[in-house]
Amino acid sequence: MQNAAATITASTTHHHCSTEKALLNSQPAVRDDTVGGWAAAWCAADQNAPGQWLQIDLNSVTSIAGVITQGRVGGQGQWVTSYKLTFSSDGAVWDTYTEQGQEKVFEGNTDRSTEVEHLLVPPVTARFVRFNPLTWYIWASMRMEVLLCDSADAVGLWPLNAQYGASDATGSGNDGVARGTQLAPGPNGDANGAFKFSGTANSYIDIPNNGRLDVRSSYTMLAHIYPTGAAGPIFNYVGNNLRGQWAVHFWQTTPQGLFMRAVERDGQSTPHVVSNVLQQNAWNYVGGTYDSSTGLASIWWDGEVVGEVQIGMQTVASQYPIRVAAREGEARYFAGRMACLQLYNYAMTQ
CATH class of the missing domain: 2.60.120.260 (Galactose-binding domain-like)
Structure with missing residues (x-):
């Protein structure tokens, strides 16, 4: 224990x-x-x-x-x-x-x-x-x-429930600010165990980045999601909007589509990985990983690898703040519920 x-x-x-x-x-x-x-x-x-x-x-x-x-x-x-x-x-x-x-x-x-x-x-x-x-x-x-x-080695952990709200449970200071959300039943039936997003431009969470969330190379992103809409960000480093540059992002891109791209530090795009595995109106346990030692980017669904792509050995664009469920300049917004967002600075293998 x-x-x-x-x-x-x-x-x-x-x-x-x-x-x-x-x-x-x-x-x-x-x-x-x-x-x-x-x-x-x-x-x-x-x-x-x-x-x-x-x-x-x-x-x-x-x-x-x-x-x-x-x-x-x-x-x-x-x-x-x-x-x-x-x-x-x-x-x-x-x-x-x-x-x-x-x-x-x-x-x-x-x-x-x-x-x-x-x-x-x-x-x-x-x-x-x-x-x-x-x-x-x-x-x-x-x-x-x-x-x-092992939340002890997470660089960020946002339970998104009644106890923690949008705060970072690691105590590292990257507490989120939620807008247009409400508490909703979580993945284990908890009455207030998740945040509900309306799928509109004014329903999202902003998470600052004091440097702790700058994973730079290898990473793992995990979340429980309950999608009810067509598409939207799950975990989106905001990038340089003035230059139109994206950063590392993990999305729902279609009703069933789970998508991740590990963008390079200077904003250069890399090959993406996608898989049509999401179940609508149901809880999905999803993850995205990148291992800089192997150059392999992977996405996970309910504990299984469902997509992989070789992108080479990169330093990734993770120096920015994070926005959950929305991205400035995009008309796609996540609709549904999320719980227990996690970020690690290494690539999990199981």
Whole structure:
């Protein structure tokens, strides 16, 4: 778990176990039944009671990339064989993780020590995570880890939700100013987990660039988008409008078209990459990367590479401020919702 301040609680806990021992690879202490809590796992208090859960409070809304589970070591071998995941941003309203509109049942463990990992594509934005055991071997006992999208190395992160607004959650000072937007349901069902853009000239976010967002060479851009219109910018460095020069930009160019161009530092155009993968009136997890060491520009959709082009080794035009959902002088404006914009100064590979 990449959050040292996380708090672990449970619906119930057996005397032999503790939530402190619920972390992946925890080891048992010397058995002492007068003290308890020596076993290496969280264990439900009742052997057969349904509805038990293990909960992690990450202490802030975070992008969650996956989970890992193990069984109990020391004493009797026990493990959870299947479970569901639920998420919440406030601890009151919970959403069950789904795939293709159905609540997903995750495969658990088959022994006490093997790590079983499940990645969440797209990542889930939430503060609280609950493991809800459905079936188990002998007892509902579990050790686990929550995998976080590593916002610590993001050069910019704009959650676009009720908690952060258009502020940069990295604390680097590149807080956005939103105009003509409103809060709307987010990708995980959060009532105010996204910004809605009207698809007009006066609906956008301006993000300053104090130098932190000048990635110069390699980069990764990520966003959750819910398009309802035909075309518009997702993430657009503004460029030099006086000279008519573009800069690095990541767009929706048709109802299904996802497009990126990594423009050179002096404004010279490079080959673009495009793929008709977007789903209208639905959440899409999209990304654009450029790797200066290989010269490869790529676009991603729901965790998969859907387009690549070789553009050579360039220094890119990222020295400008950023505008989201609109570009000055363009009549194409993004209509729909966006959440969790992220920018990194390296090219992700997965």
